[in-house]
Amino acid sequence: MAVPIVRTLSVLRQTVAGWRAQGFTVGLVPTMGALHEGHLSLVRAGLARTDRVIVTLFVNPKQFNNPADLAAYPRTEDSDAAKLAGAGAHILYAPNAAEIYPEGFSTTVSVAGASEGMEGHFRPGHFDGVATVVAKLFLQSGADLAFFGEKDFQQLHVVRRMAGDLDIPIEVVACQTIREKDGLAMSSRNVRLSAAERTLAPRLAATLFETAAKLTAGADAPPLLAEAARALGSAGFGQVEYLELRSEATLAPLVRASEPARLLVAAWLGDVRLIDNVPVAPSSR
Ligand code: PAF
Numbered sequence: 001m002a003v004p005i006v007r008t009l010s011v012l013r014q015t016v017a018g019w020r021a022q023g024f025t026v027g028l029v030p031t032m033g034a035l036h037e038g039h040l041s042l043v044r045a046g047l048a049r050t051d052r053v054i055v056t057l058f059v060n061p062k063q064f065n066n067p068a069d070l071a072a073y074p075r076t077e078d079s080d081a082a083k084l085a086g087a088g089a090h091i092l093y094a095p096n097a098a099e100i101y102p103e104g105f106s107t108t109v110s111v112a113g114a115s116e117g118m119e120g121h122f123r124p125g126h127f128d129g130v131a132t133v134v135a136k137l138f139l140q141s142g143a144d145l146a147f148f149g150e151k152d153f154q155q156l157h158v159v160r161r162m163a164g165d166l167d168i169p170i171e172v173v174a175c176q177t178i179r180e181k182d183g184l185a186m187s188s189r190n191v192r193l194s195a196a197e198r199t200l201a202p203r204l205a206a207t208l209f210e211t212a213a214k215l216t217a218g219a220d221a222p223p224l225l226a227e228a229a230r231a232l233g234s235a236g237f238g239q240v241e242y243l244e245l246r247s248e249a250t251l252a253p254l255v256r257a258s259e260p261a262r263l264l265v266a267a268w269l270g271d272v273r274l275i276d277n278v279p280v281a282p283s284s285r
Contacts, residue, residue, distance in 0.1 A: 003055075003085040005092045009099045009140055012054075015091060016142055024051035028143035028170075030134060033057040033094075034074035034188035035083050038178040042147040043087040045175045050145055055084055056137050057094040062101075063129030069273075074188055093141070100136055109135045111165070114157040114251055118264060119275070122241045130155055131162045138168045146170050151177040151185050153262055153277045157251050177276075179205065185276045197269045203235050208263050208278040211243075215257040218285035221245040222255060238268035245280065257283040 006012050016026060027050030029042045039055075046053035057080060064070035077094060084092055108128050115127035138146065146163075148156050160172045178186045183205040184198075193201055211228045215221060229240040246253055248260040257280045264277040 001085060003081050003089055003092050005081060005094055007094060007096055009095065012093050012140060019052045026050055026141065026143045027053045028137065028141050028146040029053060029055045030137050030146065031055060031057055032059045032073065033080050034076050035080045036186045036188065038149055038151065038186035040083060040087045041178050042149060042175050043084065043089050045147050045173065047088055052090045054141055054143065055089045055092050057092060058100060058133065060129055060133040062132055063126050065123045065125050074191060100133060108132050109162060111158045111162050114154065114161045118242050118244060119154050119266065122266060127158045131158055134159050135162055135166060138163060138170050143170055145173055147173050147175055149177060150174050151276065153264060154251065189272050192272045194270060197272065200236050201269055201274065203232065204265060204267060204274055204276055207232055208265060208276055212263050212278050212280040215245060215263065216281045216283050218283045220256055232267055241266040248279065
């Protein structure tokens with residue numbers, strides 16, 4: 001059965017009110033479309049924990065600091081809707097821009113701390129755009145739970161902080177990164193890799209896993225991370241924007257894996273910017 005597509009806030013609210021009247025709980029999976037198995041795993045997580053799942057599709061102009069990236073972002077609504085029908089999502093909320101940013105819209109949600117460094121440094125304004133649109137999607141849907149992939153680990157922290165700080169009554173659920181068989185983290189941007197770049201791309205995840213194991217064995221991060229970034233460059237990657245060890249709980253920078261941590265990276269491959277991260281178990285040394 002086709003997934004119903006909702007374009008307006010008023011229809012979204014009527015639909016959710018109808019579900020509430022039947023006692024249903026509601027899950028939300030925010031996306032920008034170009035759906036892949038990673039997104040569908042979020043839908044499945046939503047179906048496992050809530051009675052009705054809304055997937056949102058909105059390519060949010062406010063989170064793109066680079067107009068070329070916004071223009072190149074894949075837009076595949078028909079095939080997205082077909083995938084969602086197969087996965088069992090209940091509605092696809094694909095609002096017109098005016099439902100999200102009506103004439104005169106002037107509010108920005110800005111999350112200090114979690115938004116700083118890494119993505120926040122290399123994509124100025126990105127997390128303001130994310131926090132603003134996600135706050136709107138939380139409030140528009142009134143969902144009980146929202147499902148986000150750990151692939152965008154810093155985004156997860158920003159969104160959690162925002163919902164907590166604004167007392168939005170929603171639980172933000174983190175879901176594991178889904179990887180291709182060769183280890184490459186699934187991403188809507190992967191389709192833009194050339195055949196040669198696609199062959200090289202799994203080196204990013206492999207480097208993260210190898211480096212994480214050394215950190216858990218007790219290595220100091222600064223020299224190890226510098227060496228890993230150099231190795232990516234020698235393998236054929238372009239600029240490694242960051243490769244950092246951060247606390248899993250607070251995102252504070254770490255020099256050793258002295259607590260549960262994450263190793264996070266952003267690197268260019270041709271004209272595609274890839275991000276990824278892996279957990280780092282604490283070192284016993
Ligand atoms: O992760 C994404 O696809 C986007 O940042 C999100 C959360 C849908 C907000 O536009």
